[in-house]
Amino acid sequence: MEKIIFYILALIIIVFAIASVTSKKMLRSVIYLLFVLCGIAGIYFLIDYNFLAAIQLTVYAGGIIVLIIFSVVLVHHIDLELELAKTSKQLLVGLACLIGLGVFLTTIYSHPFNVVENSITTTTEDIGLGLLSYETGGFILPFEVISVLLLASMIGAIVIAKGKKLDESQKSEVESIEKK
Amino acid sequence: MIAGISIYEILTVTSILFFIGVYGFITRKNLISILMSVELILNSTVINFVVINKYLYPDMLQGVYFSIFIIAVAAAETALAVSIIINLYRQIASVEVKDTEIMKY
Numbered sequence: 001m002e003k004i005i006f007y008i009l010a011l012i013i014i015v016f017a018i019a020s021v022t023s024k025k026m027l028r029s030v031i032y033l034l035f036v037l038c039g040i041a042g043i044y045f046l047i048d049y050n051f052l053a054a055i056q057l058t059v060y061a062g063g064i065i066v067l068i069i070f071s072v073v074l075v076h077h078i079d080l081e082l083e084l085a086k087t088s089k090q091l092l093v094g095l096a097c098l099i100g101l102g103v104f105l106t107t108i109y110s111h112p113f114n115v116v117e118n119s120i121t122t123t124t125e126d127i128g129l130g131l132l133s134y135e136t137g138g139f140i141l142p143f144e145v146i147s148v149l150l151l152a153s154m155i156g157a158i159v160i161a162k163g164k165k166l167d168e169s170q171k172s173e174v175e176s177i178e179k180k
Numbered sequence: 181m182i183a184g185i186s187i188y189e190i191l192t193v194t195s196i197l198f199f200i201g202v203y204g205f206i207t208r209k210n211l212i213s214i215l216m217s218v219e220l221i222l223n224s225t226v227i228n229f230v231v232i233n234k235y236l237y238p239d240m241l242q243g244v245y246f247s248i249f250i251i252a253v254a255a256a257e258t259a260l261a262v263s264i265i266i267n268l269y270r271q272i273a274s275v276e277v278k279d280t281e282i283m284k285y
Contacts, residue, residue: 003184010193017197017220021204026212033216036197040223043190046182047234052244059251064219064258071262072212075269083276085207093206097199104195113187118238130241131248139245146252153256161263163270 006046013039024082026072034065051124187235190227197224211265211275215258222254 013036020032037060044053084090134140182190201220208214226247233243269275 002182006182006185006189010189013193014196014200017200020220021200021208021213021217026210029213029216033219036220037223040227043227044230047231048181049230049234049244052230052247055248055251059255060219060223064255067258067262068212068216071265074266075212075275082213083209085209090207093203097203100202101195101199104199105192108191108195109188113236115181115187115235116238118181120238122241122244127241127244127248131245137242142245142249146249150252150256153260157259157263160260161266163267 002046006043009039009042009046012036013043024084026076026082027069029082030065030068030072033068034061037061037065048119048121051122051127181234181238187231190231194224194227194231197227209277211261211268211277211280214277215261215265219254219258222250226250 016032016035016039020029020036023029023032037056041053041056041061044050044056085093130137131139131143198221201217201224204217204220205214208217229243229247229250233240237243265275268280272279274280
């Protein structure tokens with residue numbers, strides 16, 4: 001049963017990821033990305049990391065996708081067609097990616113992983129205690145640093161997005177460049 | 181761990197996802213699409229961390245902590261990138277890569 005669910009999830013992830021990077025419509029490609037992220041959350045549920053799946057759904061599917069949709073709607077017309085790369089370039093990049101994938105897969109399949117059979121369930125309590133422990137192997141310092149980083153990036157985002165409009169001399173400069 | 185699924189199959193899926201992200205990163209010509217491809221790449225690496233933690237070292241949680249940190253950094257990065265894109269759109273009225281040759285403020 002779990003096997004079938006995993007294969008369905010893998011199929012969803014790969015098909016929608018390909019659709020997301022090749023779709024010509026901007027908003028549709030964002031929605032395909034949302035499906036990919038939900039499929040990944042499903043994989044986290046399958047391997048019993050419920051907390052991580054919840055983070056994936058709230059932060060990615062809830063936060064980042066909404067932010068990207070927001071910027072798409074703010075910047076584009078809703079049915080804007082994207083400009084695609086040249087066919088020769090697409091083929092070349094696709095070929096390079098396939099070669100890279102081949103290298104990855106041969107490396108992975110030739111490496112003997114010594115898998116430990118287990119069915120340990122991780123509770124949120126374990127994760128929280130590990131994040132807040134200050135003994136050897138604890139993660140209290142990175143935890144604090146990441147909170148400062150989030151605060152700094154939030155302030156930076158506000159400052160950058162507020163911005164200021166170009167004055168006349170800069171505007172004419174930009175226009176002269178666009179004419180070229 | 182998932183009954184009946186070996187670690188090789190999951191790593192295959194994440195490798196494919198990674199290279200789909202790389203493909204999108206190179207072929208797309210729009211800043212927001214490039215940002216989405218970066219999200220795909222980051223997600224595939226997060227699955228790798230989690231799966232290797234679960235299959236090889238099930239009594240430890242380091243992979244989970246690292247994936248939480250990666251998700252936090254990705255959220256910060258997306259917020260900053262979206263604000264830069266919006267600011268750029270206000271200045272040059274475009275988010276195409278070919279129009280952003282001047283980054284002077």
